[in-house]
Amino acid sequence: MPRGDIETFHDVGLWMNRRQAVDDKPWGLSATKEEAAGIGRSVAKAEKVEHIIRNIDGTIGERNSYGNDPSSVSG
Numbered sequence: 487m488p489r490g491d492i493e494t495f496h497d498v499g500l501w502m503n504r505r506q507a508v509d510d511k512p513w514g515l516s517a518t519k520e521e522a523a524g525i526g527r528s529v530a531k532a533e534k535v536e537h538i539i540r541n542i543d544g545t546i547g548e549r550n551s552y553g554n555d556p557s558s559v560s561g
Contacts, residue, residue, distance in 0.1 A: 491536040
């Protein structure tokens with residue numbers, strides 16, 4: 487099963503999560519951004535993918551990586 491990055495976003499008055507490019511149906515619905523982001527964060531950490539948290543206007547407010555980073559950076 488393909489694993490996409492986790493996105494927390496606002497729609498129709500609720501905060502929710504989805505896997506980018508994989509999920510059609512949102513999950514982890516909540517009335518607050520903090521609660522939905524916590525659910526998304528837990529899943530992203532467990533699956534070692536990125537977690538994108540959008541602001542209410544749809545812009546990216548925060549982006550965290552949980553396992554996709556290179557082990558060393560040259561420079």
